[in-house]
Amino acid sequence: MADTELANAVKSALAKVEIPGGGTLSGYAGLSEIIVTKSAVAFAIAVAPGMETAFGPARVAAQSAAEAIAPDHKVMVSLTSSKPPATGQAAAQGRPGPAPKSPVPGVRKIIAVGSGKGGVGKSTTAVNIALALKAEGLRVGILDADLYGPSLPKLLGLEGKPAVREDGIFSPHDAFGLKAISIGSMLTQDQAVVWRGPMATSALRQLLRETDWGDLDILVVDLPPGTGDIHISLFQQAVVDGVIIVSTPQDLALIDAKKAIDMLRRLNVPLLGLVENMSYFIAPDTGNRYDIFGHGGAEAAAAAQKMAFLGAVPLVMSIRETSDTGQPVLVSNPEGPEAEAFRAIATKILADTPSLRS
Numbered sequence: 569m570a571d572t573e574l575a576n577a578v579k580s581a582l583a584k585v586e587i588p589g590g591g592t593l594s595g596y597a598g599l600s601e602i603i604v605t606k607s608a609v610a611f612a613i614a615v616a617p618g619m620e621t622a623f624g625p626a627r628v629a630a631q632s633a634a635e636a637i638a639p640d641h642k643v644m645v646s647l648t649s650s651k652p653p654a655t656g657q658a659a660a661q662g663r664p665g666p667a668p669k670s671p672v673p674g675v676r677k678i679i680a681v682g683s684g685k686g687g688v689g690k691s692t693t694a695v696n697i698a699l700a701l702k703a704e705g706l707r708v709g710i711l712d713a714d715l716y717g718p719s720l721p722k723l724l725g726l727e728g729k730p731a732v733r734e735d736g737i738f739s740p741h742d743a744f745g746l747k748a749i750s751i752g753s754m755l756t757q758d759q760a761v762v763w764r765g766p767m768a769t770s771a772l773r774q775l776l777r778e779t780d781w782g783d784l785d786i787l788v789v790d791l792p793p794g795t796g797d798i799h800i801s802l803f804q805q806a807v808v809d810g811v812i813i814v815s816t817p818q819d820l821a822l823i824d825a826k827k828a829i830d831m832l833r834r835l836n837v838p839l840l841g842l843v844e845n846m847s848y849f850i851a852p853d854t855g856n857r858y859d860i861f862g863h864g865g866a867e868a869a870a871a872a873q874k875m876a877f878l879g880a881v882p883l884v885m886s887i888r889e890t891s892d893t894g895q896p897v898l899v900s901n902p903e904g905p906e907a908e909a910f911r912a913i914a915t916k917i918l919a920d921t922p923s924l925r926s
């Protein structure tokens with residue numbers, strides 16, 4: 569079923585869910601848009617403060633109704649009662665405004681790095697952009713939200729578990745001046761990470777909010793590939809100031825990237841732009857450049873999607889070798905062309921969105 573059909577089918581099923589005061593959920597003004605992604609269906613029910621308990625059974629019934637329609641999706645129904653005064657259309661309809669997103673303690677701005685599919689170099693890009701932003705004089709942290717395949721411990725050479733303070737707050741690792749936290753550091757090697765949806769979203773909440781970030785200008789969040797419950801959970805609970813999408817030049821990867829871009833647009837998350845990774849090959853012996861995959865695919869895709877093209881990163885052995893030994897290129901070879909590519913991307917991000925600096 570297409571996403572819109574599924575959303576409509578869920579909405580129809582909500583016609584059977586009764587709400588306090590009479591009527592059904594499908595016609596209730598406080599029902600949000602029904603968001604459908606490849607793996608999740610999410611919507612919120614906004615109620616007046618004090619009405620949460622009364623709406624509890626309706627939330628449970630809505631969850632079951634949506635699960636019956638979308639058994640292959642994780643269904644997330646949140647009950648929100650927002651305190652701020654309603655404005656605009658919401659006020660006109662007599663319902664509260666959207667639930668406020670709460671700031672992450674110690675974090676001024678959040679940038680997330682995502683990709684349409686796995687293995688395109690999303691985590692490598694996230695780490696090196698974080699280091700390049702740090703080199704610009706910003707205080708930067710990085711959070712590994714790829715709970716199903718955490719790679720920060722390897723990419724940054726994080727050793728041991730993060731310390732936990734007496735009050736239960738994590739002290740992040742310090743990696744080349746970045747504050748870094750990853751669920752991967754808390755698992756034994758080869759331990760399978762089989763998160764069920766609610767566990768994953770609560771783990772993300774803890775990593776994000778129960779880490780002592782100190783005083784950060786920017787927190788870079790390395791998202792899982794694709795679109796799913798972790799993404800929705802992050803965008804629902806915190807203000808994300810922009811997302812970077814990483815893609816390889818192959819068409820297939822770009823098609824997946826387009827799906828991710830589409831989801832972000834529907835969730836109203838600002839897009840900072842597209843990075844083309846493994847874009848061209850630099851021969852290690854001659855330094856010559858070869859556009860082995862054809863060139864300009866991601867740039868054209870970015871233009872077609874009306875989003876910024878942030879830059880291209882070459883396919884180079886040194887990126888694989890150094891990232892696999894916990895020494896990102898920004899650290900191991902800061903003057904090399906690949907480090908220069910990441911620095912140019914960071915510079916463009918800051919130039920395009922100056923509020924990230926202030």
Ligand SMILES: Nc1ncnc2c1ncn2[C@@H]1O[C@H](COP(=O)(O)OP(=O)(O)OP(=O)(O)O)[C@@H](O)[C@H]1O
Nearest residue numbers: 686687688689690691692846882883884887888891
């Ligand atoms: N530009 C590049 N040149 C050479 N190797 C690269 C480059 N970018 C990433 N790699 C290598 O590709 C592999 C996958 O990279 P990475 O883990 O960053 O991808 P990912 O998209 O985050 O993957 P996953 O979906 O598994 O999280 C790693 O071994 C990494 O070292």
